[in-house]
Amino acid sequence: MYAPFARAADAGGRAHRATLAPVAGAQEVVTIDGGDLGCARLLLLLRDRVATLPGGAVVHLVTADPVAPIDLPVWCHMTGHAYLGVVEGADPATYVVGVAARPAPTDARNPWRAGPGATA
Secondary structure (H helix, E strand, O other), rough: OOOOOOEEOOOOOOOEEEEEEEEEOOOOOOEEEEOOOHHHHHHHHHHHHOOEEEEEEEEEEOOOOOOOHHHHHHHHHOOEEEEEEOOOOOOOEEEEEOOOOOOOOOOOOOOEEOOOOOOO
């Protein structure tokens, strides 16, 4: 489980899959508004912004992109960032990403492709 967030639990103690609740002492969340950008431009925006953040930072990515729930977990897995789920009830959809201290590089023009020096 990623440290700045804990899974919220119902009265029976069962964790809700995509419900994230801040943990006391967690750092502030950085919000990126992706608007209606499509996949490629959204990933460029996200990649460029997280490059300025320290490892362990938490990003809320707000987007209307219908493919984001598929693309973001894959991109996070490829780069080493942590895909933490969806902010429940957010409209438009808001996705949570934990920033890696040393993410794997992506191609400069195609952020969905591994870049030079990336390992498979």
